[in-house]
Amino acid sequence: MNTSNPLLDFSGLPRFDLFRPEHVTPAIEQLIAEATEVVNKLEAPSSDVTWDNFVIPLEEATERLGRAWGIVNHLNHVADTPELRAVYNENQPKITEFFTILGQNEALFDKYKAIRAGAEYANLTPARKRIVENALRDFRLGGAELPEDKKERFAAIQEQHAAISTRFSENVLDATNDYKYVVENEADLAGIPDDAKAAARAAAEAEGKAGWQFTLHFPSYFPVLQFASNRALRETIYRASATKASDAGIVFSELEKWDNTSNIAQLLRLRDEEAKLLDYRNFAEVSLVPKMAESPDHVISFLEDLARRARPFAENDLAELRAFAKDELGIEDMHAWDVAYASEKLREKRYAFSAQEVKEYFPEPKVIEGLFKVVQSLFSVQIKLDEAPVWHPDVRFYRIERDGQLVGQFYFDLYARAGKGQGAWMDDARGRRMTTGGILQTPVAYLTCNFTPPATVDGKLQPSLFTHDEVTTLFHEFGHGLHHMLTEVEELSVSGISGVEWDAVELPSQFMENFCWEWDVLQGMTAHVKTGEPLPRALYDKMLAAKNFQSGMQTLRQVEFSLIDMHLHYDFDPNSQQTVQQLIDDVRQKFSVMIPPSFNRFQHSFGHIFAGGYAAGYYSYKWAEVLSADAYAAFEEAVEAGGGEISAETGRRFQREILAMGGSRPALESFKAFRGREPSIDALLRHNGMNA
Template sequence: MFKEFKIDHLDTFPQKLETLLDRQRAKIDEITKNSETSYEKILKPMQDMDEELGLFFTPLSHLNSVMNSDETQKAYESSIPLLSKFSSEIAQNEALFHKLEKIRAEDEEAKTVVRNEVRDFVLSGAKLPKDKKKRMEEINLHLSELSNSFSQNLLNATNVYELIIEDPKDVQGMPQTDIDAATEKLEGKTIYKFTLQIPSYMAYMTYGPNREYRKELYKAYNTRAPENAEVIDQILALKQEKARLLGFENYAKYALETRDANTEEEVLGFLDTLADAALPQAKEELEELKAYAKKTDGIDDLASYDVGYYSEKLKKEKFDFDDTMTKPYFEQEKVLNGMLDIVSELFDVTFKTANVPTWHACVKPFDIYENGELSGRIYFDLEARKEKRGGAWMNDWETHFTDSKGMPHLASAFVVCNFSPKIENAPSLLRHDDVVTLFHEMGHAIHHLFGKCHERAVSGINGVAWDVVEFPSQFLENFAYEAAILKRFGFHYETGEPISGELMRKIKETKNFQAALGILRQVEFSLFDFKLHQKLYQGEKVQALLDSIRDRTSLLRPPSYNKFQHGFAHIFAGGYAAGYYSYKWAEVLSADAFFECLDEKEGFNKERAKGYKEIILANGGAKEMSELYKEWLGRKPEVNSLIKLYEIA
């Protein structure tokens, strides 16, 4: 039923991929040359091929992210040009495009597939003359290679740095689990090693008492991969050229063709509205932090590398709370099992441990059942390791659909995080922020896994507008702050004592601590990304644009050496170019939906959640999200729900 996760020979993977692609080329050639014009004879087999290719290639791309090695990197880098060439060939296949234009589907899902396919062909250059099609193919190939270079440069720079601390007083006051994770023996002497891996980096930036070491770590993190400056210039130039080839003034206009937002003005107006709402409260939050740092340690020049440290101390003093207080109560295994229980109750499904091959010993696979029948599979890979890229993400693998032979297929997905790994004397323990991250990625996963469409191209997360993709993830993460949810899995890892009502109250109270500063930071990233793609910026002009945005959004100016853009993988190595605003755009939907489904006593309203599952999640990309939302609640989402979520006056 499900594909087994394995790659037999990395050294021959590109050759096997080429063989598969040649087979698909022959099938596409057959489709374009025959006299058939029906949906079932054209787009059904093409979706079968999409699934076949995904099943073959996804394990390598996934492995390259979670078990990175010279072998995976070599195989991946050799495969990217093959895929890019194949993709370009299809996108520029005039005979196929003209066939698609003639298809008249009867089924609503099929109509959406046809409409999207025709649109995507046009956006891929199907109507361009031959010489411009050739250039489009070259651009797409180069962009794929540059994206991988950006990511690899960042990973290499992250892995090469180590901060060695010898004096115990320079880790004094840090959570013991973070100290234990950093402790090593070197020539018989105890040392503390901190890296740019997120768990290690954030541990010292949040709790590390030595200001000079925080400064050193911060500088190392924010000056990583300077070679990415050249990569960025090339990416931006190619994206601008691509947009112009297709008749768009800029890449932002091109990107909006497949988004929920309609115009550049609509996006920028939305971001400006958020900035205006957050600015007054953000100024108050920063002044409070500056005053606290001065009162506590006589700091007159609060710097960027101080913010995490003093914010954590202020939060602890103000609320008598810090994240270390929650960490002993959130043992990774209990949190995972508790979350699965909650999702089971909320959406009427069951998770059972699956005895199947995985890529690492810490990976936990589960089969999903609905009404007693197998409906999906999910893999959790939650602990940080050196060969794994940073961050957290969901990766879809198999898709729920019905193939051209009438055979049903079930969905599967991977949830990947970088939580502190278990050590000799303690299990893997999560900060509450980690719990939120896990819920977030699970929200993405169930969006894919609960899809019920019979057309692959719109099932699960397929065909969903990029700026609403974050809606289901943000929706689910909001529940991770509710006491009725936390008490289900919050037990002290040593004593078994349940998490107290007071601690759960403090988690919720502190949720919006410095929320306005947080919104401004996200608006800064979003404005930078969107404006960066409205015209061509090169060299120092990229930094100048970021600086101009920071004039408004960055109330505490970062040091001049901070080259944030060199690590902005979301837009240069991911799919968020001209789309980082999506996080906030989707959050309007998620906040509104959350308040609809919230029951403060039980944690959730099962009846409302049933509609959310059967309308929003089940329909994937078969309809516009605005249409699905109105079908669910009979109204549009309310922007005020986002303001309410952040408790901004």
């Protein structure tokens, strides 16, 4: 093995100190060649297929490739350079090709079937049984069981589907980029914040135009809808946004070239055909096979129940907003383009506090200390600063120990900087497993955020100040990290978040967010940057009240999207006369409190389900919220029983039944083992201020 290439050194943590872009291609080529050689050997017919002689060598060969590529992928997201991007783009197709071919390899599929049918199976651990079952399921859903002629059609469907999905998002992007609306008179911009105005001015200037230019990019158009007191301007921008990439053609007739109508129809037809090839009645059934929800009917009744419970609150939200718009803003007949504007004014009036004011109570060191304290108390672990090679001087590295034993490690890369991708996420650097040599490989996580770095104020370095949203994001990502690091499973494919159903994967992350709303926790993790005072109770009460502002309307909106998605893939016949728009109108008639105007074509830019992985899966957001809220309610019950929110007993149980188990058993079983019953929707309603 070429040990001078740091990407080929698997003895410990990634060697970020030695990494250079020129290491990528030789390492990836060598690892693909090695993995291919292993696969070729394993393909050979054999009468004796066992866990040890088949699954283990296959996992080890692909793990090395996955880990090396994981480092490249991570650096590409957090430390992008032209050189790195070039080698990333050069090698990415090779990785995709390797794993795609692997997923359709019939010889390997047969070996898994042999293990399933063999005498050894009964004696495998539950985690190993689950790995075999998952592999068989994925091969089947990938079309590996189809007869030759159907297999060809299946592959053609995949190809067409990928191409049309790409066209769908390109149309959205092109329509977004193409739209430009110039406002010539500054008086027409009344109410819009200075930073949004300055951006619009700069956009116009860049194209040598006078005035202020607005586009359909969110940071450009949303401040108009939210703040512009000019109603006609709001309507113009709303119409443009709501008809984007559609047939509605209200704004520009030439936008028709980006019309997604036929792409939507074709995608739905291809999915329907794929489902029938695989012997399912519809695509929703296929989508749910690897998920926690049992059936489309199960999902629909969950969503309809949520809609029924949220409806009175949504009606109330809307009535309040209408009254406020009429009495205080002089808007007699509220339209879709008035909603964000009126809501913002109502919010300001009711909960007068600024995000800036809150921020001063959340200096970074205090927040991190508070986060660690919660985690240490809940899960009986210790978090300590550790050392490892990193990719940027701002990155910190920590270890988690229990009773002096190493449990896991993580990188904290918290600040925004050039060359780093947007948003916040958790990624795994290494998964937990017992190696064949009997050595335990502990898990390692990357935790990446994009917060404001510390700044020098009046000649003094001031710590980074987090908004409450950022604090919540930090807790959320740390929840994913805990799922990865506190696992006790020894099989890589189902340890930590690996193998967890994706409608359940947000449980630990959303669960952790709850602590950011606990008064007792907040007091310990706030200290005003100037006075050192903890967060005042009055400010906390306002934050809490604002948290549930219009939660009824927001819940119904999410339910509406989820139901549209589910019905389109379940009881909608894409080959019939019924149109997508008719189905959408129908769902809205039944469930929405405020029906959007007839020209609204939000589905034409609904990338989640037409260009992302969320087809018949959009419900997952609300589904996981039910699980996380209900799990958190166990901690609230511990308080009622006389303890604190940070109940170590409940925390240990949460760890044992949910975090430790990872993907080694169905999420529903883990949940029931923790709660002693099926999930209930009550806690989510209560947390959203919608108690019956």
